[in-house]
Amino acid sequence: MIFRTKSGKYCIDARIRKDGKIVHRRETIACSKEQAKARLEEIKAEIRAGRPLESSLKSTDISTFKELIEFYRDKSPKAPFSPEYDKKVIRLRDEFNSVSLVGFADRFEAYIKLLRNAKKSAATINRPIEIVRAAFQVAYSLGMVKGNPITKTRFPEIKEIPRDISLSLEEKNNLVETARNNPRTVHIADALNFALQVPVRKSELVNMRVKDIDLFSKCIRVHNGETKNDKGTDKPIPPDMIDFFMKRKKEGKPEDPVFCRIIKGDRKNRTGENYKVVSLGDFKRAWQTVKEDAGRPDIRFHDTRHISATDMVDAGTPERAVMDVAGWNTNMLANYYHRNNKKSLGLVQFKKSNCEPVVNTIEKQGS
Template identity: 25%
Template structure:
């Protein structure tokens, strides 16, 4: 059916769609106002077909997509690369922590843009991402080893976050990264220290510089950055309380030699003579749950007092080179301890204690498990450990051999209340 003509002397309202025949090319044309460009000018989409019916059909599709909010961002033909660059530099950069931004940029520029950047944003499919993850699984790192599953999973989380923002802004209608199957991260077997192992470590801490720092890790379960971020003003040895307020995080250095044509020639920014904006940086703890006040055991109070006396002696010996910044645990000049140095000291401590090799974070698992052994309620455990979800108790608390035997003894005491423990295997007598 031919389209009705508008009465003479009238015109279409602003923003209305238009359909017309062009004698210049012999085609039917349609124009639909979708929205407004970044410049503020109207964004008019153009379609061209051989017949009027085809143009009408395309115009109606555009109008429905516009009215349903299912049209791509007005005025922009986003590619995945263009969106990722815009997101990480203009949306993420001003709002996230520096270390988070470093991870985002590494994933965006190192893996995502080379892998799927050429796709149109609205044409990206879950299968494209899954193919990328498989490819990354066989990609060699700088050290010549395959990328770790955790690295690939970081790329997945990054693009999922970036595309969620694109959905929120109506650039795309759904997030394919939420559908794509992310690579599985193998769970590491975590074995908390036994009571005997913990005792060996605590003994080895007594004669070491900053040994009390690891006593704090085992007894209170502070994260690495939280322990290194303690200042004396956070601790009240009289009231036996400790406030956790900040965390020390390693931040990559930035090259300071890239102005003009001058470069230092070093590959890594940490080796640049003009390096800047890096090192061990104090930051506020990430979550509200992380800001907490802990009680200090009396034995730890004694250890902290001895540590402070040793620190005062070190300050006198160092003289003018000492930088008094108020840190509880410092290097030999009063400055904050770098997390990498802290890691090396932990490894040396384990060797000195004659204990198996383990991550420093396993001390936190040990502290959480100790609370389980002591029967502390889950809600209180959350407060002590700085967790925001109760589910974290199942991740950090483990059944130790001592607890296993204790449970067995309780079971035996229930069924054989009048018998002595002799290691026998008598069956319970039915009631």
Template identity: 20%
Template sequence: MPVFKDQNAKKNSWFYVLELGKDANGKRKNKKKRGFKTKKEAEKALVEAQSALNKGEYIEPSKILYKEYLTQWLIEKQQTIKRQSAKTTEQIVRTHIVPSIGCIPLCNLNTLHIQKFVNELHKKGLADGTIKRIFNVVNTSLNKAEKLQLVQKNVASTIDKPKVNHKEMKAWDVNEVQHFLELARNNRYYIAFHLAIMTGMRQGEILGLRWQDVDLEGALLRITQTISHDGKEFVQGAKSASGVRTIALPPETVTALKTHRHMTSQERLQIGEMYQVSGLVVCTSKGTKMLPRSLSTVWASLLGKSGLPKIRFHDLRHTHASLMLKMGVHAKVVSERLGHSSIQITLDRYSHLLPNMQEEAANGLGQMIFKASNAL
């Protein structure tokens, strides 16, 4: 193996020479990589670089801009993530990263560039969660570049990662939920709001729900697909592996689903051949898919008429979780209904409810034991 030791170097003296083939003039091309502590480290790095070269993944660092590297990284990344995640990642690269730091040569990218980039994102007023997602794309792409020996080190790994300061989530109480459901009862899309409150489903999951995934006899429904944020396509699976889940339904929700199905059946009879059979639970009066932005418009209209505290559609999901936890339902059950990847996410997200729940549990235990004791 073409691995050598620089006798003049005091430390990190080992280096390798990677043969890149020949240029247009037939001249042999080599790439030298220095900075390894031991011969074994240099040999390992050479094997990885040679493997990348054989797969067509190796690019000479001195001749590539960060945006050019990102283009190739995206192609590979899209093979390992879901379509919706791939679209989001591509949008982040195109909208945020490339315009700011894309023209910097990959090998010249440093910590100051990354820190300045993150600072600029904050100045633009972007949400903490958005900034964290953008940074994660930069960090992940540079991790790969380091593994491919395109950069000496992932310079993003040395700065403090952006933190998300979770705002206290808004949720309605029982009376507010009852008021809204009564107001929305005669709305054609009532079932969408009913499902959000009674199951904790996300908007994309509700708009992707099909009748084939609903078991009215067993009072169950299964999340197997979602609609994309722009409404252009359906994505199989869910936001995460745990998002593909089965949710038990109360009798009232089964009744609401039956009523909704009867309504859509009548619409199909009235329209006839022009009706498009999509199999979707929530669809337009013509049977076509309901776009997220269209449902958001209906939601905003109803919310404005209700006089209730202003919350987002997504907060109906938080309302579901909050009401269940306040009822004393175990956090594990709530986590499963929401499709969280771990119970810790549920506990962290709804920790503000736990102190009151602990107090109620303590009082309940005291009454159960000592009330019985006093009766003896």
């Protein structure tokens, strides 16, 4: 028997006569009527086979994916999450929202298959798997669900191959100048110049505030909770940007963003009744314009983080120092970030050989 409760959920009441006795089981879940009917047949089959309920939830606890995610955001040992990670979690919550946890693994498997067929990157496929698996694991460890259906066997992660992207000095200068010469993208020119020299995430870049500029130490502070690992760090100010940071420190208010755009008022003189400074926000469209106009549509903004870290190491900066600036706990340079090995190639020495080249030998035989 199936009936709908006042809360909008379906109550599934299964009764089966087995060995001369009536076996009764009941579940209350949030799903469609068709899903409830399918679940009723599953419960009956489980009773006949003598198996325990395979539902991954209790009838009085978490029943939808939205409830699971909200529980994860509240009870996870890593909560509160960093803004960037929380954004990914919320995106998944909105994707599946009120989908019932009964049969969720099948729905999620179809979603991952779509990502694979669309040839998305390994990271794009792995992150949702990691988040959903972690959410189920937290709920399971606290007794809110009966198991974790996102197993490593059914949902294996794809090996992530690091992107091998590099830019010459001329290409980096070209990107910055392209942004600076276009009225639609001039507002991201200084941010791009900074990102090409200092390993920084986009979220860290747009959240930098004038009050965090330290001109004496020539650095800017990124506070705890604003980095990927939630640990604060200091970003060095590149020599060619000292004047820019001095100007922002002098003209900007303490809470103003360092990298910003001016709207209304007199933009040139930064005055006027309606003068307003706003954060860059998500400058995806402006960045798309810059990289296409500069002839490098293959570059992602996150690649600037890889490139600047690599350039720092090649310039002689100790790897530990680069890791501290970037905010890495593990040696990401060794695992993910490419090196410029051309300097090493210049040091390669070959042992002299007495053997004549094959081509010369053939010519002598022919003559």
